[in-house]
Amino acid sequence: MAVQKPSIPKGTRDFTPIEMVRRNYIFDTIRSVFKTYGYLPIETPAMENLSTLLGKYGEEGDKLLFKILNSGDYIDKVDQSIIKPGNSNQLSMAICEKGLRYDLTVPFARFVVQYQNELTFPFKRYQIQPVWRADRPQKGRYREFYQCDVDVIGSDSLLNEAELVMIINEIFTKLGVRTTLKINNRKILSWIADFIGYPEKLIDITIAIDKIDKVGIDAAIAELDGKGVSKDAIAKLHPILTLTGSNAGKIEKLRKMITDSEVGKKGVAEMEEFFEYLEALGHIKTEVELDLSLARGLNYYTGAIFEVKAKDVEIGSICGGGRYDDLTGVFGLKDMSGVGVSFGADRIYDVMLQLNLFPEKLLSSTKVMFTNFGRYEATYCLNAIRGLREKGISAELYPDATKLKKQFDYANKRNIQYVVIAGESEMQNRQFSVKNMTSGEQETIAFSNLNEYLLRKFS
């Protein structure tokens, strides 16, 4: 039988110990900040019923769902007439009732509705789990990746938006990633669509103006033209999108433009209140900019929308989110407004790796290694090793009595700081030789003083 090449599915990755240590550093940082703001952890299953996932992410999103084949003789239970060429879409719906989660927000909405009587509102939760998208992988895009979500649900106060910005700022400051945070408001976008006379083209318009950043305003306008937006409308749109100045200045200009739209006024008022809170919270490192060209695709957002980009690396957004007023509505719970953002751990990893932002010392696990000269000598070390571990110093004994060169090699590669040598001569004098692997210095210590000696070294 031919051997098979070891491989993993497209867009997925294995993580080696160094990578895991670094990823955990990111997760730990994010988690610790979430906790200090009072958010509580939850987890949901990797798979959800397709009915809870479908229709929440728009047409594009539905296509990117991984579906799970039913068990058993699923083909027998299906109307045989739908099994025909070119009908795989309908067929897949008939033979799959589960799918892998596409994000953490929709499962969270389902969770909230399901446990509404047990939860205390406003409910603040965080959730760090992988999600799956049947996208075509490329730079910074994977088919399996982790999201770190924080959401508050059951409160429409804009204090929550301000708090999320503080969280974003704190996390990226701790990780050493310089970022720009763009904020916009879906209500303002919807006023824009109204204002230029195409309220029904809101989605097309937002998608087009979202690209301004990437392809330039002219190309975005060309796209709108292609979607059937009139020249007049585009002329009305242009000055809005090219608004410049401070955040307060932009808000002021918008207020003057919006005369007869309730949604528009509400959107502007929200932004004003948000910036007021943010200012009161004091100076933060993250640059926060009101950007009217920001438009997140997910169509469940209804208020503020956020997007965070790394300043020093060209990669998609590393964090994004917004307010959704009625995500729980489809599951039968009305009037539950929520806001949340999601941190893309994998992209943050890529950014930090490229900028060399991971602390050097992350990889050292074992602090002290004992060399092994044989059964008799190894026995001499065992109790000392246990003593060190009890003091919280990670220690290990090299398991085989191979030549010392090999044992030292191992210690080097593992970044072990101290090697304890206990051979015949040390045993005769009830001693240990302790070698510092960075300086190369070696000292002889009495058997009973080893703990104390090493504790002093690590204090």
Next chain:
RNA sequence: GUGGGGGUAGCUCAGCUGGUUAGAGCAUCAGAUUGUGGUUCUGAGGGUCGUGGGUUCGAGCCCCAUUCUCCACCCCA
């Protein structure tokens, strides 16, 4: 879903207009050194050149198909 680049040793790659036995560096293992590493020196192992077909006296190189991968678009973390 659309478009481009690429698969040669464990890793990073070289390999001329097709020509004999496919190379290098790093890594691995062994020895120089039977109780001292990260430096050095010597040697060894490791490849059906992604897979399948075709052209040719002859294919790593040319042609076709297929697969995987990278990049861009779409969309997004």
